[in-house]
Amino acid sequence: MEKKTVEVLWPEEKEGPVKESNGKLRVAAYCRVSDIYGDDKRSSLENQMDYYSKYILQHEDYKLVGIYYDSGVSGMTIQKRPGFKRLIRHCLERRIDVVITKSISRFSRNSKDLLETVELLKEHNITVIFEKEKIDSMKTRNKFFLTALSAVYQQEALEISENNKLSAENRNKMGRPIFRNQYGYRVVEIDGRRTFEIVDDEARVIKYIYKTFLEGNSTTKIALELTESGIRTPSGNEIWRDSSVKNILRNNNYLGDRLTNEYVSLLMERRYIRNEGQENRYYIKNTHPAIIDEEAFHKVQEILISKQVTNKPPMKSYPLSKRIICAYCGWPYYHSKKRDSHRWKCGLKGNHATLCESNSLAETTLNEMMKQALEERYDFQNPGALKRLKQDLERLNNNDRFELHRMSNLMSLLSAKEELAISEGIERDLLIEKVEEIESEILAFEDLASKIEEDRVYREKALEMIVKSKTLEDVIKSLDASILRAWIMEISVLTKNDFKVRWLDDSYEEIGDYISIKTS
Structure with missing residues (x-):
């Protein structure tokens, strides 16, 4: 009797991503960096840029189109990972052909989220490459390994958490709690x-x-x-x-x-x-x-x-939260409600009335201030105003290429540091200033990119409203804070007549006597 043999008949594999006309695949890198801020975050991103730039050079058919990252968040959930969600959105918008990440655990430690995301991207002909495990998601036979390893990583995260709890429990039973520095x-x-x-x-x-x-x-x-x-x-x-x-x-x-x-x-x-x-x-x-x-x-x-106040309602976020800045002291305004009156007050003035000379503003007043600024920028008497309002939102939504800017900034920094390493004398002093300037620009850019991404929900809401409206008058009637925020990123307030607006394109406009009062 002949010996039995078993052959696995794998389903026919899908074709890989389609290359651009120049023969290149658009590759994006995703990483989760530690819970870091300022210079440490910039340094971590710089290292990632250096690593992936060298990686791309080893593949002639690759073109790096961006580095997406999340800082200080767990891989157990997608909800609090804006960088990850942005990556997936850009994949579905056909901006990316291949996603590279160092390991499965960096991409996601939640088995369900991982498999659903990989399958979604696969349906859109987008490959995910996990370097450490040497897994290419487009290869059908790798699905088994991906499923198994994702379950292992999820269980590993849970076991680490349980082991830490058990260790702390044993220490507590012995009267030896964990100590961390604190005030005093x-x-x-x-x-x-x-x-x-x-x-x-x-x-x-x-x-x-x-x-x-x-x-x-x-x-x-x-x-x-x-x-x-x-x-x-x-x-x-x-x-x-x-x-x-x-x-x-x-x-x-x-x-x-x-x-x-x-x-x-x-x-x-x-x-x-x-x-x-x-x-x-x-x-x-x-x-x-x-x-x-x-x-x-x-x-x-x-x-x-x-x-103690019983049944105190939880803190609520509003469209203007953290986006109204007191021009006197630099503190953000906070929302307060008394009966049916909604007002905004300077945070410092609210805590210490004598330290800031600002006045509180009714939300209706703030809405009128923003409407005034919007009318001055877009000239509501002009027949093309509605078209311009819509175009600015669409332009930003379609061209928010933070990742390209991030790469450009990081490449400039790497280049400046290479020059600095071999420089001497006066040239070295000038290069040190240049490096510090680029580092400051990178941190400012990351803050701006974060704000623009946060505001996307308001831009989409405003676009939906414009599509439903028949005339500019209909749009003006619908302009409340949640709609106005689509164009206005931030507002710095001296008085209700004198303020400065930061627009969605990061330009500024002073209204009233803002400059003269500010400099007096």
């Missing part, structure tokens, strides 16, 4: 164990806060006094908020005790919720030196509870 303390090692050591200058501030609060002063007044005294906040800022004072007043670590597991991590959703019995909590006494005595601490808690 720094972490030190004594006899092989980590614990807190009091930072005297900060401890004096903490004691002052408790003392003055027990004397009947409000947290707002205490914050103002600390600000006027020139004392820095726990995060190093010049301006104290009442919330910073409240956080110090509620911190039981100042008793010399540790309360652990106050919050529970939902790994798959990348968020935390208050621990209400889902996991064990541990109250470990006398783990480190106390700054506040028990009697004072408990009196403070009683006062805070008596003043």
Whole structure:
């Protein structure tokens, strides 16, 4: 009897991406970088640019069209990864032929999201290449390996999380909680164990806060006094908020005790919720030196509870949130509602009335200010105004090529650094200035790109409204904050008559006597 043989009959593989007329495939790179900011983020992106530029040079039929990234986010969910969502959108808009990423875990640690995304791109003839695993998503036989490995990486992430929890649980049971630097303390090692050591200058501030609060002063007044005294906040800022004072007043670590597991991590959703019995909590006494005595601490808690607002609604985001800037002090305005009145106030003025001379504005007033600016820019008396309004939105939506600008900036930086490495004397000093200038431009560009991407939802809403409208008059009637934000990225306010607008194309326009008042 002949020996049986089994042959796997793989389905016929799809053809790969179609090359451009110049014979090149448009390749995009995706990476998740660490939770970093400023110079560190720029350095990480610079390294990615250098790596992928060299990678592309090894493939004659590749053309790098952009680097997409997310910073400081988990791979367990897509929702909080704007760079990833932007990459997928550009793929579906036929701007990209091939996506390269270093590994499956960098692309996604959620098995379901990974497989659905890869399959979606495959349907549009777009390849995803996972370098570490040497997997090409267009090759049918790789689907099994991709499915298996994605499940492994997801399980690995869950196991790491569970192991960390178990380790922390065991430490808590032994009365050895994890210590991290915080205001009033720094972490030190004594006899092989980590614990807190009091930072005297900060401890004096903490004691002052408790003392003055027990004397009947409000947290707002205490914050103002600390600000006027020139004392820095726990995060190093010049301006104290009442919330910073409240956080110090509620911190039981100042008793010399540790309360652990106050919050529970939902790994798959990348968020935390208050621990209400889902996991064990541990109250470990006398783990480190106390700054506040028990009697004072408990009196403070009683006062805070008596003043606590029950059923306080969660913070809500509005179209103008973080986009109205006080021209006097530079703080963003915040929204407040009293009965049916919606108003916007300077954040600094709201915390410390004497530190800023700005006035609050009704939301209806802000809408009229933005309408005035829009009318001046687009000249509503001109028959072509409606067409221009629509064209500007479409132009930005169709040409928001941040990735090309990012590559250009990073290539300029790499080139300048190469010159700097071999320069001497005066030339070296000039090149140092050039490098610093390019680095500043990169950080400013990343901030602008982030704002433009965030505002896309408003541009799409405005375009939908314009399509439904028959005349310019219909459009003008529909101009509320959520529509006006499509054209106006930011507004810097002195008064309701004097302000500066930052437009969607990053140009600025001063209204009224903004310049003369600002410079007087």
